[in-house]
Amino acid sequence: MKFVLLGIVVLGMGYIGFGILKFYQKRKRFFEDTTLFCNKLCVDISFSKENLKTIINQNLSSFGKEFKNILEGYLFYLDNNESVLSQDVLFKKNSLIKDPEKEILLQFFKDLGRLDASNQVLEIQNYKERFSTSKKQAEEENKKFGALSLKLMLLFGALVVIILI
Amino acid sequence: MNKLKIEKIFMNIFPSKIHSVVLGKINFSQLNEIRLRVGKPIVVLLGGLSYFLSENGITNNFESGIIATKQDIENIVFRASECSIYAVNEQIKKGFLTVDGGVRIGLAGECVCENEKISTIKNFSSLVVRVPHKIRNCSLPVLGQILENGCFHNTLIISPPGAGKTTFLRDFVYQLSKRNICLNVLAIDERGELAGTCGSESQLLESNFCDVVSYVSKSDGFLLGVRALSPSVVVCDEIGAKNDLMALEYVCNCGVGVVATAHASSIEELRQKPNFNTIIEKRLFERYVVLSGREGPGTIEGIYDKNFSPIIIGGKI
Numbered sequence: 362m363k364f365v366l367l368g369i370v371v372l373g374m375g376y377i378g379f380g381i382l383k384f385y386q387k388r389k390r391f392f393e394d395t396t397l398f399c400n401k402l403c404v405d406i407s408f409s410k411e412n413l414k415t416i417i418n419q420n421l422s423s424f425g426k427e428f429k430n431i432l433e434g435y436l437f438y439l440d441n442n443e444s445v446l447s448q449d450v451l452f453k454k455n456s457l458i459k460d461p462e463k464e465i466l467l468q469f470f471k472d473l474g475r476l477d478a479s480n481q482v483l484e485i486q487n488y489k490e491r492f493s494t495s496k497k498q499a500e501e502e503n504k505k506f507g508a509l510s511l512k513l514m515l516l517f518g519a520l521v522v523i524i525l526i
Numbered sequence: 527m528n529k530l531k532i533e534k535i536f537m538n539i540f541p542s543k544i545h546s547v548v549l550g551k552i553n554f555s556q557l558n559e560i561r562l563r564v565g566k567p568i569v570v571l572l573g574g575l576s577y578f579l580s581e582n583g584i585t586n587n588f589e590s591g592i593i594a595t596k597q598d599i600e601n602i603v604f605r606a607s608e609c610s611i612y613a614v615n616e617q618i619k620k621g622f623l624t625v626d627g628g629v630r631i632g633l634a635g636e637c638v639c640e641n642e643k644i645s646t647i648k649n650f651s652s653l654v655v656r657v658p659h660k661i662r663n664c665s666l667p668v669l670g671q672i673l674e675n676g677c678f679h680n681t682l683i684i685s686p687p688g689a690g691k692t693t694f695l696r697d698f699v700y701q702l703s704k705r706n707i708c709l710n711v712l713a714i715d716e717r718g719e720l721a722g723t724c725g726s727e728s729q730l731l732e733s734n735f736c737d738v739v740s741y742v743s744k745s746d747g748f749l750l751g752v753r754a755l756s757p758s759v760v761v762c763d764e765i766g767a768k769n770d771l772m773a774l775e776y777v778c779n780c781g782v783g784v785v786a787t788a789h790a791s792s793i794e795e796l797r798q799k800p801n802f803n804t805i806i807e808k809r810l811f812e813r814y815v816v817l818s819g820r821e822g823p824g825t826i827e828g829i830y831d832k833n834f835s836p837i838i839i840g841g842k843i
Contacts, residue, residue, distance in 0.1 A: 412609065476611060
């Protein structure tokens with residue numbers, strides 16, 4: 362019985378570590394998706410001048426779940442004349458990103474579709490630079506804390522086992 | 527285009543404070559246009575008469591009119607462009623925007639210029655939404671003059687803005703088709719207003735013999751269409767620029783019939799327009815139809831032959 366409980370402690374710690382690892386991996390993927398989205402927008406706006414709904418619907422499947430949720434929130438705003446684009450509409454299912462990052466993303470989506478093609482592309486490129494900075498930060502955090510947290514939690518679990526034995 | 531479709535378009539582009547009144551409290555079938563100016567009461571043209579739009583419908587008292595805000599106007603333009611202004615900037619820089627189904631929005635604001643050409647319009651200050659209407663048989667009194675004893679006469683429809691030129695053209699195309707007159711008609715629709723093309727389907731031109739070239743300048747449309755589609759008749763709205771008239775002359779000399787419209791309130795006014803001199807001198811048009819809004823849009827003021835001798839004077843379509 363004691364060994365079963367100790368096994369559960371190690372697994373629990375490992376699970377928490379794995380959760381933290383997944384969090385950083387998702388953040389990294391999220392910011393990779395934002396820059397990828399900017400690239401797709403720039404290409405489609407420059408060459409085909411497709412409308413936003415079409416561009417988003419055509420590319421929705423290429424993004425991770427977290428960014429996809431945001432795009433679905435944005436599509437809801439585009440489809441509903443009365444709704445105001447707010448953090449609630451965009452980020453209702455998102456707990457990955459911090460408040461200042463939410464502000465930038467909200468402003469990014471508010472600015473979409475409001476300019477002529479050349480200025481819109483320039484604007485998107487400006488945002489892309491800001492997202493690239495967040496992406497680099499998320500990659501570093503993932504390297505630093507992601508794998509490390511899994512190892513640390515497993516070690517902590519092992520330490521608890523040793524102490525209890 | 528049916529009422530439901532127009533209602534859906536209005537719900538998509540107008541804020542609820544406007545579309546709830548327009549769709550619920552006024553006679554929508556009589557609505558000609560809606561004008562919004564920043565900080566001013568919204569004006570509707572209903573059955574040819576102007577009123578202010580209030581929360582209870584229409585009113586003559588401007589104080590109870592709904593005031594349009596800058597945000598309202600910008601949102602209408604944004605929604606009308608399917609949330610993608612960059613996709614319709616070619617239209618915006620010409621001062622209009624056409625929504626699916628031929629609903630045309632005229633725009634005013636600050637023009638941004640590059641190399642002495644307008645590159646876009648920003649800070650929209652006012653707009654006018656023109657509602658297309660289908661008036662069956664409105665071209666009938668003139669049909670016999672355009673197609674006389676099997677002979678097609680090139681015709682220019684002239685009227686001031688809002689007097690029914692475009693509606694006339696649509697009905698003319700419909701009447702040809704209805705009578706199984708197998709003339710291949712080519713519609714040059716520079717602003718998307720004449721045919722109301724949605725995707726590849728025309729929603730306002732009902733004809734089994736009509737091809738539509740949309741969103742192309744008239745001069746390009748004439749040349750492209752005549753070479754590629756070999757039409758018997760070309761119809762186009764609002765000619766006036768020098769290039770349009772040169773292309774039109776080319777088309778007439780190719781043996782293709784033309785029915786076009788132009789802005790002028792009378793034959794005298796038309797004759798004073800500098801670009802029309804050559805066309806008039808060469809007698810490219812054999813019929814001139816003058817419309818006005820005197821007794822409502824579509825009032826026929828007169829039909830004239832190529833020498834401007836009157837054939838019919840007065841009468842309402």
